[in-house]
């Protein structure tokens with residue numbers, strides 16, 4: 296058997312060894328974790344875009360693609376406004392389309408059977424309940440800030456158990472190869488398991504065995520529905536990490552109880568609905584990659600069935616080590632496959648250095664809340680797979696294209712242009728590529744951004760783009776080169792508002808401060824508590840400085856998506872003295888003179904960092920564009936935005952040429 300075609304099999308022999316789960320044989324150990332955007336109809340049916348989204352994950356080489364939360368009893372169980380409703384008339388057609396697409400691309404199709412419990416009638420994290428007439432049915436009576444929860448009557452519990460069975464049958468009929476019962480993250484089954492929430496006096500409350508009864512009944516019902524051999528996966532907690540929930544020992548006990556009822560354990564943790572826990576369930580950039588693997592390893596010691604681990608895993612070498620060392624049998628990847636669905640395929644082909652890293656910025660979640668679709672900072676295609684399928688890969692006419700600016704937008708544009716057959720020159724003013732990825736990636740917790748920069752540089756090299764460093768592009772330069780098309784990606788400049796003292800020796804602009812921390816004194820006052828200022832504070836504290844943040848708005852990092860903000864703010868509060876609702880009056884030799892609630896005072900500092908934002912370089916951009924008939928402006932030089940805007944505009948502009 297020749298293995299050279301697939302160097303990954305030699306590099307990661309455990310990761311790429313097949314495994315049997317029930318009656319199916321997985322080609323490798325990588326499972327696409329459930330990650331559900333809401334690209335659904337209001338009846339809870341999949342749209343064609345959703346099918347394409349799932350199909351893409353299968354095309355990328357995962358052995359199993361898991362459709363996320365699908366509600367078995369939609370009258371009581373929808374934890375978000377739009378979710379797949381497995382009891383809704385007409386749901387089958389597109390489920391069937393999805394499984395066919397997944398199968399045709401070489402993977403098995405899995406679906407998560409779920410019920411939101413009390414969140415079926417309460418606003419959940421990242422969602423509001425539009426229909427306020429919906430009653431919240433939970434394990435026990437409860438009054439929460441979001442509303443009143445009513446204890447489920449026993450008869451309703453049996454009805455819901457039956458709906459698990461019906462849903463499982465429906466999914467099998469629609470071509471799913473396995474089902475996953477969601478018993479973690481604080482939803483219905485997890486609410487029943489919780490000693491803090493479950494105060495029932497019937498057979499579903501009281502002892503551990505009684506609290507686990509719902510889960511056991513659900514697993515029996517699902518088995519009765521799908522029959523012997525059909526794989527049932529359970530998503531279980533390794534530790535709820537909260538007073539009200541299960542601890543590690545409880546989770547082991549539970550796993551032992553269900554060992555003979557399931558074919559696969561999938562060990563997650565925490566709680567979706569606890570903002571403090573969200574960033575552990577979906578590990579933030581402040582945690583090491585694989586931070587939750589120990590929980591799977593703990594369960595694995597006590598069960599006979601294979602175990603899946605999950606949580607911020609993107610490096611095939613680390614995955615290999617986890618399996619080789621016996622901590623888990625399989626790896627589930629959530630965001631890593633949004634950032635790069637081809638991660639498994641790249642690992643298989645020995646191309647790990649080409650994997651686009653997930654930055655753990657939570658913009659994917661933010662977008663679900665905002666628009667019910669999905670986006671990814673580093674993957675311009677996600678959520679638009681349908682359109683991407685139709686887009687013309689190779690350019691109809693080969694052109695000479697000049698891209699000005701080597702930040703993420705310029706690099707993405709140049710790579711895509713070259714891949715489409717154009718002859719591309721990328722000119723960058725400074726001595727290196729990356730633009731604002733360098734200051735943004737300088738903090739100790741921003742390794743992912745540094746990796747992204749490397750990946751894009753490698754791709755540029757491979758795409759055969761001519762790169763000119765130390766080259767400031769002027770209108771005369773453009774005239775001389777005379778390209779057929781021009782993309783301007785020259786970024787932005789830092790805002791320097793007319794604040795008295797801003798020219799003083801004690802002031803450092805934010806980019807300079809991040810790239811040259813040696814220029815900072817012991818006490819640092821950051822003017823501007825947006826994302827840049829907030830993250831800089833953590834970084835400066837880490838380097839031994841005493842930090843304060845001054846922000847005019849009522850909150851620090853107010854504009855940041857709530858998911859990232861939840862993980863960020865504890866570190867910000869730990870790192871800095873925060874002065875929100877505070878206006879800068881003047882920079883003085885002792886620090887910054889400010890005003891809050893009508894009172895003026897000085898925040899003492901040796902160095903004042905100016906992080907008051909950026910503005911696009913419209914004038915230069917316009918001048919350059921005036922030199923070429925076909926011209927485009929992207930990224931910060933179009934409008935100041937995020938890495939997402941730069942990369943997305945770079946990609947889609949390149950497709951227009």
Ligand SMILES: Cc1cc2nc3c(=O)[nH]c(=O)nc-3n(C[C@H](O)[C@H](O)[C@H](O)COP(=O)(O)O)c2cc1C
Pocket residue numbers: 328329330331332362363364407477480530563576577578605606607608627628629630631659660663
């Ligand atoms: C956009 C998105 C949607 C998700 N939807 C679900 C879901 O429907 N059900 C679920 O159990 N977990 C869901 N998750 C959690 C993932 O399955 C996974 O456990 C988590 O993201 C941690 O893995 P990762 O670090 O590889 O992303 C979702 C995650 C993301 C990013």
Ligand code: SF4
Pocket residue numbers: 630631633634652653654655656657658659660670671672673674
């Ligand atoms: S949006 Fe951010 S967190 Fe989500 S997958 Fe993309 S890079 Fe990762």
